[in-house]
Amino acid sequence: KTQVEQSPQSLVVRQGENCVLQCNYSVTPDNHLRWFKQDTGKGLVSLTVLVDQKDKTSNGRYSATLDKDAKHSTLHITATLLDDTATYICVVGDRGSALGRLHFGAGTQLIVIP
């Protein structure tokens, strides 16, 4: 059973527009949540990590929220650029220690067009 669901599956936006990616999960316990960016044919690059019960982070044009009560996270990208075209993956870690497991979503494919 998929424990991390991302929506939408794919998204097309025009350069300069904002977009919001959603992540819902059922992983328990949920120690932390991380958003990764994966360019086509490349590895995963961490964008941000959220830890607190209700958390917010900001990293340039990327901002994210986490609500552990709702088991829900969002990734906001403002003023999108063509280079934002990639797959964005939501990952939930069930423990803070290295003994913990990561639970991956299937990703949202974002395409930014001119």
Add this chain to the structure above:
Amino acid sequence: EAAVTQSPRSKVAVTGGKVTLSCHQTNNHDYMYWYRQDTGHGLRLIHYSYVADSTEKGDIPDGYKASRPSQENFSLILELASLSQTAVYFCASRDAANSDYTFGSGTRLLVI
């Protein structure tokens, strides 16, 4: 300089043949992982290792072996490659003190 390097970048293998995927990290991390990524699915854990000369089974270990001859190197071995093992394979390392992972660029494996 990439901290986690995978080789080869891509490979075509014949069904029934042996395939070895290599991973080298320069992060001085104790923990290393092998994942596979299939289209439309999240990454799934195959094998992992906490220390050199020791490996552990992940969630989908069947058909795979792993080897950790040193802290820096972690290999994934497919003794008898099958069509269902066509996927992209990612290696990752992790610092024991925190939850920071470093991923390699992936190995695209096609079994024909």
